[in-house]
Amino acid sequence: MKRTDFAIAANRVHKHYVGGTDGAGLNGFDLEVRPGSVCGLLGPNGAGKTTAIKILSTLLDFDDGQASVAGFDVRTQGRQVRQHIGLVGQYAAVDEILTGRQNLVMFGQLHHLSHRQARQRADELLDQFLLLDSGDLPVSKYSGGMRRRLDLAASLIVSPSVLFVDEPTTGLDPVGRQQVWAALRSLVDTGTTVLLTTQYLEEADQLADRISILKAGRIIAEGTPNELKTALGGDWLDIVLSLGTDASIVTSIVEQVAAGPLRMDARTNRISAPVKDRTKALVTIATALSEAQIEPEDISLRRPTLDEVFIHLTGSAEPAAVLEVTP
Numbered sequence: 285m286k287r288t289d290f291a292i293a294a295n296r297v298h299k300h301y302v303g304g305t306d307g308a309g310l311n312g313f314d315l316e317v318r319p320g321s322v323c324g325l326l327g328p329n330g331a332g333k334t335t336a337i338k339i340l341s342t343l344l345d346f347d348d349g350q351a352s353v354a355g356f357d358v359r360t361q362g363r364q365v366r367q368h369i370g371l372v373g374q375y376a377a378v379d380e381i382l383t384g385r386q387n388l389v390m391f392g393q394l395h396h397l398s399h400r401q402a403r404q405r406a407d408e409l410l411d412q413f414l415l416l417d418s419g420d421l422p423v424s425k426y427s428g429g430m431r432r433r434l435d436l437a438a439s440l441i442v443s444p445s446v447l448f449v450d451e452p453t454t455g456l457d458p459v460g461r462q463q464v465w466a467a468l469r470s471l472v473d474t475g476t477t478v479l480l481t482t483q484y485l486e487e488a489d490q491l492a493d494r495i496s497i498l499k500a501g502r503i504i505a506e507g508t509p510n511e512l513k514t515a516l517g518g519d520w521l522d523i524v525l526s527l528g529t530d531a532s533i534v535t536s537i538v539e540q541v542a543a544g545p546l547r548m549d550a551r552t553n554r555i556s557a558p559v560k561d562r563t564k565a566l567v568t569i570a571t572a573l574s575e576a577q578i579e580p581e582d583i584s585l586r587r588p589t590l591d592e593v594f595i596h597l598t599g600s601a602e603p604a605a606v607l608e609v610t611p
């Protein structure tokens with residue numbers, strides 16, 4: 285595939301913020317997104333997700349590298365790029381005082397639709413995003429999930445071929461999050477290419493065909509959710525401690541076979557660690573536990589969860605984001 289055949293392509297994009305801290309921004313950012321697919325750009329706070337979205341949507345210039353969107357060069361064909369994209373920013377763009385419908389009509393007129401066309405499009409979008417009943421309420425009365433859906437609707441006034449969505453569910457409660465996911469799914473069915481940024485592994489797992497993991501302005505891993513789990517290699521060992529067991533003894537035993545940092549979940553009394561050689565790890569652990577006269581509740585081997593992949597790759601993850609995932 286040529287670079288311009290991808291709906292979104294970035295090649296070694298560098299962006300240093302004037303006056304910004306060293307390394308903040310993008311440091312050789314690469315991305316290839318096929319038309320009609322959903323790419324999840326996953327990374328902790330400060331990784332550079334918003335910077336990438338702003339650059340690809342022509343809102344921010346960059347220092348070096350190349351980028352194209354919908355087949356157009358982001359730097360030299362910005363106007364064409366803007367004609368083909370929609371952008372849902374991290375913070376709502378809709379007007380609080382206006383109703384949902386008035387907002388959509390206003391956006392439609394900004395896009396040069398006639399008043400009648402704009403009203404018709406507003407009705408379609410209110411229907412698609414399950415906002416018909418609340419269409420005539422001022423946005424100030426909307427819940428967080430409703431606002432995000434209205435934001436999505438506003439970005440789709442003139443069906444873009446590429447849609448950028450920056451952290452669509454940050455700050456929403458579980459119900460709002462589910463509603464926004466449903467809205468995003470219905471939108472993907474229309475064939476729009478979506479680049480979605482998120483700090484939530486579960487969100488990327490649910491919505492994205494492929495995931496790119498961003499750390500300090502650079503992609504450090506890319507693949508389908510399954511490929512990423514496999515790429516980490518090896519299995520994970522889980523030991524659930526019986527009540528009253530001294531966790532520090534078990535921890536030091538597990539450390540003998542662990543191929544990476546241990547994780548301790550105090551709520552479930554579980555110690556987890558990646559292991560390279562599964563048989564050897566099990567034998568070593570079983571022998572050492574038996575010698576220490578420790579009888580665990582459970583020992584098992586399994587494939588890593590996506591959050592473990594994420595922690596493994598990024599070193600440190602945002603705890604709040606990681607805890608979102610229930611294996």
Ligand SMILES: Nc1ncnc2c1ncn2[C@@H]1O[C@H](COP(=O)(O)OP(=O)(O)O)[C@@H](O)[C@H]1O
Binds near residue numbers: 303305329331332334
């Ligand atoms: N206008 C700016 N000036 C200086 N530094 C910035 C600016 N915008 C973002 N940064 C820095 O660049 C890094 C990436 O920011 P951002 O792209 O917003 O990350 P994310 O969206 O992944 O949380 C952060 O360290 C942030 O502090």
Ligand SMILES: [Mg+2]
Binds near residue numbers: 333334335374450451
């Ligand atoms: Mg951001």
